[in-house]
Amino acid sequence: MESSSFIRRLPKAELHLHLEGTVTPETLVELSACNPGPPLDLAQARALYQYTDFTGFLMAFKAVTAHLRSPEDYELVTWRMIERLARQGIVHAEVYVSVGVVYYWRRCEFEPLFFGMERARARAEAELGISVFWIFDAVRHFGPEEAARVFRKAAELRPQFPSIVGIGIGGDERRVGAEPFRELYAEARDAGLRLTAHAGETAGPENIWGAINIGAERLGHALTAALDPELMDLLAERQIAVEICVTSNLRTGCCARIEDHPLRRYFDSGLMVTLNSDDPALFQSDLEDEYCLARKGFAFTEEQLRELAANSVEASFLPAERKVMLLRRIESLE
Numbered sequence: 001m002e003s004s005s006f007i008r009r010l011p012k013a014e015l016h017l018h019l020e021g022t023v024t025p026e027t028l029v030e031l032s033a034c035n036p037g038p039p040l041d042l043a044q045a046r047a048l049y050q051y052t053d054f055t056g057f058l059m060a061f062k063a064v065t066a067h068l069r070s071p072e073d074y075e076l077v078t079w080r081m082i083e084r085l086a087r088q089g090i091v092h093a094e095v096y097v098s099v100g101v102v103y104y105w106r107r108c109e110f111e112p113l114f115f116g117m118e119r120a121r122a123r124a125e126a127e128l129g130i131s132v133f134w135i136f137d138a139v140r141h142f143g144p145e146e147a148a149r150v151f152r153k154a155a156e157l158r159p160q161f162p163s164i165v166g167i168g169i170g171g172d173e174r175r176v177g178a179e180p181f182r183e184l185y186a187e188a189r190d191a192g193l194r195l196t197a198h199a200g201e202t203a204g205p206e207n208i209w210g211a212i213n214i215g216a217e218r219l220g221h222a223l224t225a226a227l228d229p230e231l232m233d234l235l236a237e238r239q240i241a242v243e244i245c246v247t248s249n250l251r252t253g254c255c256a257r258i259e260d261h262p263l264r265r266y267f268d269s270g271l272m273v274t275l276n277s278d279d280p281a282l283f284q285s286d287l288e289d290e291y292c293l294a295r296k297g298f299a300f301t302e303e304q305l306r307e308l309a310a311n312s313v314e315a316s317f318l319p320a321e322r323k324v325m326l327l328r329r330i331e332s333l334e
């Protein structure tokens with residue numbers, strides 16, 4: 001989608017982005033040439049990114065993740081992700097990494113992979129001036145015991161790596177709601193981690209209530225909040241940030257038509273709305289595209305786009321001083 005200079009120059013934070021979902025088929029081909037097993041050609045790599053519904057999308061996400069093997073792979077995909085973020089005028093990102101998939105499907109240690117990610121993050125911060133935090137994501141349908149391993153690893157590594165800012169649950173909420181994770185969320189909070197959860201993407205508003213009730217500070221998608229006026233009031237009153245991912249919802253079929261998407265309604269109802277890309281390589285849409293879509297598909301004015309960018313900074317887990325500095329830059333952009 002064609003971007004305006006205003007959108008590109010607008011300092012933006014991206015708060016709902018999966019590292020594995022930023023990996024392009026071209027990069028998978030490159031990685032597979034160095035990894036054990038038969039190398040992939042581009043057609044084979046592209047075939048992994050095909051899906052027709054939400055379950056198929058989760059399988060595609062897993063298939064892509066399965067091709068990330070070594071610390072060097074994680075370092076490379078992190079570097080490429082941050083380069084792309086910088087090109088879009090993104091100044092800060094909070095990135096989910098599917099630690100749950102590594103533990104459950106691959107049965108391997110996460111630390112060496114994380115050290116690769118950290119090398120790229122530190123270099124990108126120094127060279128590109130962009131800050132990146134990590135959110136360790138568990139796969140909810142693998143259950144609380146698997147999630148415990150993910151969250152405890154985040155708590156264990158955080159003192160040494162303050163870039164680990166929080167935890168979350170992704171995966172299939174039609175199979176598991178938020179309640180089974182209540183104690184683990186309390187434990188993570190006590191360890192100084194911030195709490196997020198995918199909620200109301202494929203399941204109804206009861207799952208959003210569930211996520212709020214276990215302490216989630218930010219909600220991934222929250223598409224179905226629109227069905228519950230009481231919940232809408234609560235979200236507006238408490239300013240609980242919603243991480244809206246329009247193209248993701250359309251491509252996975254969670255939202256059938258753009259006309260049905262509640263982005264405009266949430267914004268007009270005073271919710272703390274942020275725009276995000278979720279898995280840009282799987283949805284062929286990055287954050288800049290999402291801002292363009294808000295303008296063209298939902299009639300957001302430049303001033304309203306500025307407000308969305310300010311929301312993304314306010315709803316981030318950045319320290320107050322950096323928030324203030326970025327908010328000033330957003331306000332003064334001409």
Ligand code: ADE
Pocket residue numbers: 018021061170171172198201248278279
């Ligand atoms: N993992 C990656 N993207 C996801 C999404 N949109 N919902 C649930 N789990 C995911």
Ligand code: ZN
Pocket residue numbers: 016018170198220278
């Ligand atoms: Zn997501």
